[in-house]
Amino acid sequence: MTPKYKLSDDSVVVIIGSGAGGGTLANELAQRGVKCVVLEAGKHWTQADFENDEWAMFNKISWLDKRISAGGWHHTKTYPHLPAWIVKGVGGSTVHWSGVALRFRPHDFQTRTIYGEVPGANVxxxxxxxxxxxxxxxxxxxxxxxxxxxxxxxxxMPPNNHYRVIEAGARAVGYKQIVRPAASNSAPYDGRPACQQIGFCMQGCKIGAKWSTLYTEIPRAVATGLVELRPESMVLRIEHDKSGKATGVLYADKSGRKHLQKARVVCVAGNSIESARLLLNSASSMFPDGLGNSSGQVGRNYMNHSTAAAVSINRKPVYMYRGFDIAAVVADEVALDTKRGFFGGYYLEGLALHLPYTAAFMKPGGWGRDVTSALEMYDHMSCVWVCGEDLAREQNSITLHPTEKDQYGLPVPIVTKTYHENDERLAAHGLQQWRKLSEAVGATRVIDMPAYPASHNMGTNRMSAKPRDGVVNKWGQSHDVKNLFVSDGSQFTSSSAANPTLTIVALAIRQAGHIAEAMQRRDL
Structure with a gap:
C-alpha cells in the first residue's frame, strides 16, 4: 500500500526526479528503511504506452518545455529550443537511454592532475x-x-548485422577493443525477459528487457510501503530555515496547485539543466546567488560530451535497425594519447537510427538530392555516434532568462555552450577514424552529420574537494547546506568519454548508504 505522507511530515527524504539517480536512490534508501517522497515533473507512463515509432515516442516522452540554446555551438541554429534530448516522465531518461553501460577509467577522476591547467577550460x-x-x-x-x-x-548481447559490419571495419584498421556493454537482458534476468532485438530501445523498451527505473527501482521502492511517488509534480523551489538548513520543497501539481512538502533531507536529481535551474530558482536573502551557490559554480561547467555523428553507405544491405540499437562500441581511442592532438579520448558507438530520425538528423532543416539520394540507400547504412570527453568550461552554463517564463511561472533556462578547441579536434578525429573504418569494408559514401541534442548532460553542480571549486562534496552533499544532496549527473566533475548512466547509478547506490547511515547517527 502506497503511503500518503502528510505535507507537514518533516521526517521524509524528498527526492526530486525519478531517473537513474533519483529512482535508484529512492529504492536504495527504501531497502534501508528510509521514508521517501519522490516528486517527478512528468507523467507516469507504462510499457503499454510505448510505441515502436520514433516520432510518436519523441513527442510523448521528451522534455519539450521551452529552453533556449545559446553560445557558439551549432544548436543555436539547428536545435534552438531543444539543447537536450531527455525524458519528462517517471523513470526519467532511463526510459529513452540506449543502454550503453560503460565505466569511467581511472584517469577520468584526475583530469587536473594529469592534464594540468588547460587554457580555456576549468578542469x-x-x-x-x-x-x-x-x-x-x-x-x-x-x-x-x-x-x-x-x-x-x-x-x-548476441551480435546483429550492424555489429558485424562495424567490427569488420574496426579490425581492418587495427582496432582490437570492440565491446557491447548493454544494460539490457541478453538472457532472462531479475524478473525481466531477454531482449527480443526489436530495435526501438530509445523509444522505451516495450517488453522491459532494458533496465529502466520506471519498471525496476521505482516499483520496488513503492512496494516497500516506505516510498510515495507523486508524478506530474513540478518542483519550483527548495525552502530553508534561518540556519540555512533545507526544510521543504514547493511544487505544483498537474492542476497547477502549489504544495509545500516538508523534508528532513532533500535530494536533487532532475538532470543537469533542471537541477541547476532549481538551485538558482531557490535563491533567498541568505543565498542571493542560488541555494548552495557560495562558490558561484551552480550552473557552471556544463558538459554533454564532445560528439559527432555520421552514416556510411555500404555496398550491400546492413539493416542497422534490426536488433538492439547499440551495435559495436569501439573502445581503442579511449586511452590517453596526446600525440593525437587533444586531451581525453572517445568511443565510436554504432548507434542505429530508424529512417525518420536519419532523415531529421542528417541535415537539420534541409533537404535536396544529397539527402534523398542517401535516404534511398537507408537499408545499406551503418551509423556512428562519436562520444568523447568534453572539457569542463565555466562559461558553458545554465542560467535563468531575465524575463521569459514557462508554464509554471519559472524563468526559462538558457543553455549556453561553446566548444573548446579540444572538443572540436577530438570530434574531427573520431569522424576521420570512422571514415577509415567504413572505407575499409567498402563503404561508397560517408556523410558527416551535426551532433544531436544532448542526452548526456553532466556538470553544473560539480563535486569538489574544496567548497570554492564546486557545489557538492564526494558524497554529492552540498558544501553549503548539510541536508541538501545532488544525486544525478550534474555532480560530475569531468565527463570522461563514457556514457554517464552507469556512473550515476553507482554514485546513487553509494550516496544512499551514506545518507541512511548519517540519518541513523542523527547527523542529518
Missing part, C-alpha cells in the same frame, strides 16, 4: 577516485543486468 580532479567507486560499479552492473559483466553474470 578539476574529482574528490574520489576509481578504486573508491569500483565496488559500486559492481553493484550497479549487477542491479542493471549489464550484458557481459562479471558482476551480473549476463552473457554478451
Amino acid at each position: 578539476l580532479d574529482w574528490p574520489l577516485g576509481y578504486d573508491e567507486l569500483a565496488p559500486f560499479y559492481d553493484l550497479a552492473e549487477k542491479k542493471m543486468g549489464v550484458a557481459g559483466s562479471k558482476a551480473s553474470g549476463q552473457p554478451e
Whole structure:
C-alpha cells in the first residue's frame, strides 16, 4: 500500500526526479528503511504506452518545455529550443537511454592532475577516485543486468548485422577493443525477459528487457510501503530555515496547485539543466546567488560530451535497425594519447537510427538530392555516434532568462555552450577514424552529420574537494547546506568519454548508504 505522507511530515527524504539517480536512490534508501517522497515533473507512463515509432515516442516522452540554446555551438541554429534530448516522465531518461553501460577509467577522476591547467577550460580532479567507486560499479552492473559483466553474470548481447559490419571495419584498421556493454537482458534476468532485438530501445523498451527505473527501482521502492511517488509534480523551489538548513520543497501539481512538502533531507536529481535551474530558482536573502551557490559554480561547467555523428553507405544491405540499437562500441581511442592532438579520448558507438530520425538528423532543416539520394540507400547504412570527453568550461552554463517564463511561472533556462578547441579536434578525429573504418569494408559514401541534442548532460553542480571549486562534496552533499544532496549527473566533475548512466547509478547506490547511515547517527 502506497503511503500518503502528510505535507507537514518533516521526517521524509524528498527526492526530486525519478531517473537513474533519483529512482535508484529512492529504492536504495527504501531497502534501508528510509521514508521517501519522490516528486517527478512528468507523467507516469507504462510499457503499454510505448510505441515502436520514433516520432510518436519523441513527442510523448521528451522534455519539450521551452529552453533556449545559446553560445557558439551549432544548436543555436539547428536545435534552438531543444539543447537536450531527455525524458519528462517517471523513470526519467532511463526510459529513452540506449543502454550503453560503460565505466569511467581511472584517469577520468584526475583530469587536473594529469592534464594540468588547460587554457580555456576549468578542469578539476574529482574528490574520489576509481578504486573508491569500483565496488559500486559492481553493484550497479549487477542491479542493471549489464550484458557481459562479471558482476551480473549476463552473457554478451548476441551480435546483429550492424555489429558485424562495424567490427569488420574496426579490425581492418587495427582496432582490437570492440565491446557491447548493454544494460539490457541478453538472457532472462531479475524478473525481466531477454531482449527480443526489436530495435526501438530509445523509444522505451516495450517488453522491459532494458533496465529502466520506471519498471525496476521505482516499483520496488513503492512496494516497500516506505516510498510515495507523486508524478506530474513540478518542483519550483527548495525552502530553508534561518540556519540555512533545507526544510521543504514547493511544487505544483498537474492542476497547477502549489504544495509545500516538508523534508528532513532533500535530494536533487532532475538532470543537469533542471537541477541547476532549481538551485538558482531557490535563491533567498541568505543565498542571493542560488541555494548552495557560495562558490558561484551552480550552473557552471556544463558538459554533454564532445560528439559527432555520421552514416556510411555500404555496398550491400546492413539493416542497422534490426536488433538492439547499440551495435559495436569501439573502445581503442579511449586511452590517453596526446600525440593525437587533444586531451581525453572517445568511443565510436554504432548507434542505429530508424529512417525518420536519419532523415531529421542528417541535415537539420534541409533537404535536396544529397539527402534523398542517401535516404534511398537507408537499408545499406551503418551509423556512428562519436562520444568523447568534453572539457569542463565555466562559461558553458545554465542560467535563468531575465524575463521569459514557462508554464509554471519559472524563468526559462538558457543553455549556453561553446566548444573548446579540444572538443572540436577530438570530434574531427573520431569522424576521420570512422571514415577509415567504413572505407575499409567498402563503404561508397560517408556523410558527416551535426551532433544531436544532448542526452548526456553532466556538470553544473560539480563535486569538489574544496567548497570554492564546486557545489557538492564526494558524497554529492552540498558544501553549503548539510541536508541538501545532488544525486544525478550534474555532480560530475569531468565527463570522461563514457556514457554517464552507469556512473550515476553507482554514485546513487553509494550516496544512499551514506545518507541512511548519517540519518541513523542523527547527523542529518
